[in-house]
Amino acid sequence: MSNSIQQALYHHFSRPQWSELRKSVPLTLSQSELESLRGMNEKLSLDEVTDIYLPLSRLLNLMFAAKQQRGLIVEKFLEQKAARSPYIISIAGSVAVGKSTTARILQTLLQRWPEHPKVDLVTTDGFLYPLAELKRKGLLQRKGFPESYDMKMLTDFIASVKAGEPKVNAPIYSHVTYDRCHDINQTIEQPDILILEGLNVLQTGLDSPVDIRRPFVSDFVDFSIYVDAEETLLKQWYQDRFLQFRTGAFSDPKSFFHHYAGLSDDEAESISANIWDTINGPNLNLNIQPTRERAKLILQKGHNHQVNKVLLRK
Template sequence: MSTSSEHTFTSPFRNFSREEWKRLNGQLSHSIREEDLDQLHALNEPLTMQEIEEVYIPLAHLLELHISKFQELHASSNEFFKRNHQKLPFIIGIAGSVAVGKSTTARVLKKVLALLPSKPKVELVTTDGFLYPNKELIKRDILNRKGFPESYDTKKILRFLADIKSGKSQVTVPLYSHLEYDVLPNEKLVISQPDVLIVEGINVLQVNSRKNGVFVSDFFDYSIYVDADEKNIVSWYINRFESLRATAFQNSASYFHKYANLTTEESLAMAINIWNEINKPNLHQNILPTRYRADLILKKSAQHFVKRIKVRKI
């Protein structure tokens, strides 16, 4: 005889409301200054001390547990295999849609993790630098698919992560200019043996971005997906586009300077068109399907603040 319980879906996640989550808060030994907030949040993404204290500090303490166990396991593994490998970085992947607030999450997390009692060295890398240069995207006829899996040099990303996980003393990362909308060929970021490395990008959990059977996410020790209802993401994207049209796009050096003189109505139509032709298909085909591959999901409200947290059960 069947029962309703037999048909109940058992989620691999534990769900926390914001009220429940903030009660898990531990206290950091140092506080973030109010003036730091402007350096941490992106355009049109509000950030408050309350958000940091109620969402990100508990998250930092949860990650502290994982980092500590990771380091213990690494030491035990060295002993078991009779080797003397130096410490390796704990790698955190952060994924989510365009305009959902991944960059803000990554910057805030970098800040609060660095304030933990052990004072870890935390570095942040975005996958934008691993996009193929525009000239290569044009050659492949995929410039209008920038951000899709095929627009990234996945081999280069995997090599970078492999070097990091091999304990290489210095690893370079290509840099990307949002002003020029292209990879900067002569500029690199040098990463020197961090305790924690945060890798942020829309593509980092995608299962079809693989080479020789290896996924980018195979190198992650913890992964976070920044989530929101699509209607909210679309609204944020349109608002950001309009804000950029009135500011950054006015710079004649900007790749998007061609949009600088659009009227408000034309700007709205252009933003909606770009969303529907590029960002929406990428979200549904490549990004959203990776949501439940993450270890933790931050679900945001229409006001850009986290309202719910899902944590994978252990």
Template sequence: MLDRNDPSKSSPYRIFTRDEWASLRADTPLTLSTGEIDRLRSLNDPIDVSEVEAIYLPISRLLALYVAATQQLFRATKSFLGYNDTKMPYVIGVAGSVAVGKSTTARILKALLARWPNTPRVELITTDGFLYPNAVLAAEGLMERKGFPESYDLPALLRFLSDVKAGKSPVTAPVYSHLVYDVVPGETATVDRPDILIVEGLNVLQTGRPPRDGKDIPFVSDFFDFSIYIDADEEVIHDWYVQRFLRLRQTAFRDPQSFFRKYAEVSEAEALRIAESLWSRINLLNLRDNILPTRHRAGLVLRKGENHRIEQVALRRL
């Protein structure tokens, strides 16, 4: 947790308590109904109207200001250069561990930002679609590394973001199914010059080691205008992951097409053992080695408590 009261630590962030951040909503109206919020939240993520009002309305207000300033800068630069360039989308990255609530955050922000007059077209893409298909991962011995940086088709993801930033239209992205736990062959999502593109994924703030030959290599985060990291204690995320796994046994895992159908048939004790094993072998390692080390690169860090309520907000200083 970031500590604003420790003078020995120099931080690039300005730290806000929940109440301090909520006060920055000002007069921003709530444009989502209770029913809409219920439909946007993920399994095991009990977000409600009070959370949207306290946390997400101030974020949407801040981002609307940032986007408006960027649009103004674009117009001034275009006038200075005498070019007739196409306006580039404002790209927001959302990062964090599995089970921490990235998808809910991304969907809530998409809905709120689409209601601001200067950003009516907001699109959301998850990097899951850029995972290599299971057949490729299995052939390369990477099924146990699914979600780690090496399991993604990084060149394809970078081409997608480069095309979006260049104003190409339309641009397509592959689609991932959590039901079958694989990329869906032939299915794509289309992005057509949005005002804002939200990119959600585990490792979107990852950098990696630069090459030794001096060649330039882009990172996914190079295409971001703003980034958000969803944070919580390791033990808390572990509990959320296990709880979600056990709940999925009673819901999605029972679908005959589910990749995890076999887990719906085992005893609760065996399911708990499996969830603990998946967490420790895969998700915990990915969190420690690849995801958590990128937290400091985010423009905004949302710190959650045990009940999924955001207790602290850290905004990077300009």
């Protein structure tokens, strides 16, 4: 998208300008809590929470209140009380950009506002087809691409939550076995806010090569966030994480990637670069990044995962 179109669509904020919009929102996150929330290889500081995420939590709280007010107006017009429906926030972006950390920090901050104490977080990883089915369909090397997800299952889930159903189950994904868990689910019980984090949550029918007459996740979302960074940084972050996983997740004998645990640094660098160049990079350029300008808010990251610019749709 050209700079002129982006300027027309978004308010642009430097880090200091965005930080000023925090106003008087207090920091309710301790250093020890931050340590438990941030992802591997992310040097996220309390300053980052103060400058970036507190203003964002304030904006989302105002948006949540506005939605409640609109709901009251519709109820008055219809002369009937509507079913309880959560405010749904989606967080999209590349592999290794830090979506999960963003989601966990926002969940923690938002549930401390008195207006919405119940904030649930669901990742779309659980809606990937089971490993056996991916192998059967020849999609193992395209895991993370749109076709590797059970989109009907995902949209049925989000539609049920949006409709206010009392209990809705979401499948859970194991990063150890690289597969959907067969015996446990995450139960969502009418949250005030639901945060949905995943690679392709901003996709619409425009992204499909064929005419698909069905709803998409984006149809149910109230506010969307895209976490952005230059691809050179994303690839480096992915490789750094891969190297650290050798003594972490890969060291577990049950891990699908246990065979990578004994790699040398040079071998790990080479293999992770190849995975990026053949899978994650193409998925980013073909499917993920083209959805960026649909987001209501874009967090642009620079070195060390620090957000240096924020774009808010006008």
